[in-house]
Amino acid sequence: MNNIIGYYTTQFGELWEKSLFDLVEEAIFGVLKQTNLENKQIDAVFFGNMLAGVLENNLHSTSKIAEILKINIPIFRAEAACASGGAAFNLAKTYLEANSNKNVLVVGAEKMTDYSPEEAITGLSAAASGEEQEAGLTFPGLYGMIANYYLEKYHYTEKNLSYVSVKNHFHGSLNEKAHFRKKITIKDVLQSPYVAYPLKVLDSSPISDGAAAVILTNNYDMIKKQKHSAIVLASEVITDTISLKERKNLDEILATKMAADVAFKKAKINRRDIGIAEVHDCFSIAEILAMEDLGFWKKGTGGQKIMEESTMFGGGGNLVVNTSGGLKAAGHPVGATGIKQIGEIFLQLTKQAEKRQVKNAKYGLAHNVGGSGGTAVVTILGV
């Protein structure tokens, strides 16, 4: 059985005084301290990062992490656009399934705010298809098309979407590590400028810096020694076409649906068992699709469901979503996001979530997406 025994995240935000590897180093030594582990006790490292090559001509980060850790072990970098963190975590889980009595460090990081928004957006568009890039479609554009289709098909308006951001900003206000700590209103969202119709600034996750790390182990003695631990019941990656035009349904992320189906089957639990989830809300529409495609809400009902506010902390529902603030408010340092999502579930299940601690959650789910749905990673934890 693979267990998470520790989690550390740096502040997320505009961290101009810190480099990518400053953040990686802080996250690595942060999680080592939390778990009382020395560098020599780590058997392998998996690193999730998308943009260091494109933005700062920085590759081969595996070797750079060896220099930070000062040990000679296997280190791997995974890149799957915004699902790089989730992919790194999945590979770490597979590594543990193939090797017994090992401690594995998973770290995700991204350094984005040193560059102009145009540079960052161009870098991010590297995750889209060549055809879509040539057509000038950025990610807001792609998700804007999806949002238009969804709103029209199911007769919703931009107001329905805005509830996602209001909820996630409220959660961000409870999370000290979040990029944005400010609560916002429906009116704030609706009055914010358009980025790609019908999506507005306040429907969109920001460009952030940050790093997050977890330690996974299948060493039973190690698990016993630790104060906190959560079991990884499933972690599934599914990849789909990159181009929207190749998809059968524009209002469905097939990779999410398939990954969730396999993950729930492996975890041997039902959707209603999940008490806490972090889903990939890169745009407000993405959280609504995620909730439907993960099987929590019936397709087409998400626009209505989100207005009921049952997934908000304190909203009285059985499933609270994105208590970290989600990508929207906690921020979206791309490679770190998938790890932060899993880390937040770990904090919640082990009762370390402080002001935003949900009650009685025994199972949690993290959902990380790459591109406009080209990759989905679904991870289920339990205590």
Added chain:
Amino acid sequence: MNNIIGYYTTQFGELWEKSLFDLVEEAIFGVLKQTNLENKQIDAVFFGNMLAGVLENNLHSTSKIAEILKINIPIFRAEAACASGGAAFNLAKTYLEANSNKNVLVVGAEKMTDYSPEEAITGLSAAASGEEQEAGLTFPGLYGMIANYYLEKYHYTEKNLSYVSVKNHFHGSLNEKAHFRKKITIKDVLQSPYVAYPLKVLDSSPISDGAAAVILTNNYDMIKKQKHSAIVLASEVITDTISLKERKNLDEILATKMAADVAFKKAKINRRDIGIAEVHDCFSIAEILAMEDLGFWKKGTGGQKIMEESTMFGGGGNLVVNTSGGLKAAGHPVGATGIKQIGEIFLQLTKQAEKRQVKNAKYGLAHNVGGSGGTAVVTILGV
């Protein structure tokens, strides 16, 4: 037991009429045809690529491969500079160890010649440390420093190094897929212009385009059905510091040494059992260090040993090295290199190496290096 059941490589060279994904597609469908497998029989894909992000703002290749394969499965990209191919292969092996009855596709590719040498060299320097990059140290510069140190310490001259290139070009002349098919002489090497003293143009591997793919399986029925198969006895990744200044010995690649020691232990064979090897000869000095650090030659004797020509095809030795032509003559499309090395060993062990077929090799070794030794992957195959 994990087996390789098929290998396909595109032509390596300056392939201006083909895009990165044209090459990936050719390699994928080439190896599927070789093994008589359909796309639906593939359970996971591991992709090795270094530079597509930096050179052509092309990331999230996992999803682009899903579009080529038209199936929804887990697909991962590994990046470890010039060891990206070897790292992808290693992750695939781990995947099989964690999952039974699976067929896994490993593909590596790089598209480099559409860009100016300056752009490609700048991209490649992304694998070096920030400090080294800032000092203007390119890879020829880093390996030049290593070569200087080695030649001086063990009293050799540039002529000793030149035997590596002469051998590998001879091998390339026997490999139809090689970038360079021309035999060269010691004089040719010594008269070629300096790139970074004491390394000259003909001490250096070229910038190439190409893709290579293998299929791995642990499905016993599948292995029985196939005409050719080789067993993966070991595949080990070790990561070391990126900066040369952090290394204890400039004339040793510690990661190679450590990975080889673990690999031989796991494979339960001795150095003298290896009849065929592909080692990472990005520069002539690198092959000499590799032969020493892998444990085939005593440290410091490589400069002499290479002049004996025992590792040349037809040279009468018990170990033939770089029959593909190595990186030097077969070419070095970075992400493809690690896969091509393993594929060449597979061809040799399964008697498919045609004009360059060595006799009686039962075990073979592939050795892939990232950066100036920051990552090493050692893979041992047997039949």
